[in-house]
Amino acid sequence: MKAILNDPAGAVIGLDFDGTLSPIVPDPAEAVIHPEAPEVLAALGDHVRAVAIVTGRPAATALELGPGLAGVPGLVVLGHYGFERWEGGRISAPPPPPGVPRAEAELPLLLDSLGLSEVSVEDKHRAVAVHTRRAPDPEGALAALREPLAKLAEKHGLVVEPGRMVLELRPPGMDKGQALSLFLAERAARSVMFVGDDLGDLAAFEAVRASGLPGVTVCSGSAEVTALAERADLVVDGPDGVVELLGELVAAFGRL
Structure with missing residues (x-):
């Protein structure tokens, strides 16, 4: 965390969507982003190198469920575990697998x-x-x-x-770890934080550790999944805790 605070312009902040920015609900179609998340991510985007949402959802779905996300400065959404990318209002992706x-x-x-x-x-x-x-x-x-x-x-x-x-x-051939690793290299990141809540985020946690960069892994904690909390540097209380942590980062940047 110290490297991110000392050099925010070199930091990449990666986040899962469901269970991290959005509470888990019985029907995934009814998920909605935490009401304070777009604003705090926009404030974060003003300070860091990049904010990336890395999700198993289609990128367009994450944006639909997260009104205001499209206005986050420099936001990139890596959908379908990184097979798909939204940036600057455009989506790029290979053909769907048969x-x-x-x-x-x-x-x-x-x-x-x-x-x-x-x-x-x-x-x-x-x-x-x-x-x-x-x-x-x-x-x-x-x-x-x-x-x-x-x-x-x-x-x-x-x-x-x-x-x-x-x-x-x-489809095989891509996971959140690979997607995050490629993004860190693309942006020449100098530090990294990844926030997730589920088993699919373990690969991103491993990518943080394998990157060789100063990094921190954060678990959006729940009673349903404990494997992530056991490997995280920091555990917060669900999406409320994630938004609170990001808000504290923004406040700290403002004091620099």
Whole structure:
């Protein structure tokens, strides 16, 4: 943290979206960014080298769920774990992988065969997610899905990304760690902070440590996932704690 405070112009601040900037909700389509987050990120963007949101969501979805994010100075949104990029109002991405719609087409029959009609499927365009949060037994449904979804993913050349009451089928070849590493090199960062809440953020934590830069990892804490908190330099209390921490950074920069 000292390196970020001493040289904010060299710092890259990376953040997950769901569970970090936005509270987790039963229906992902109803997620909304913390009301104070856009303002504090905009203030942060005035001081640091770059602010990057690194999310499994499509970049456009993160922006829709985060009104005001498009006005954050220098903001980059790396969507779909880094396969997709939003910057300066434009999205760039490779063509969608054909395995995703094929796997999604098979999901209704698979879920029906497992008696899991109350789980929900989220079409993320370049990925498809199966959420169990609204099932009568969320943990049981998640356990029942792990092996069948692994087989379905393998059949269509995909990988399974586990998360908080969700299993996501997505293309291989990119994760949040790779996305963050590439971004740090691109921006010639001199220090880095990454804030996340879920298992998919572990790769970004490892990227911070592997970068060789002064860095800090922050966990947006929850009772659902403990693996991240165990590896974080700092644990805060959910999105409220994240916004409070970022606000403290902005205040500290203002005193320099």
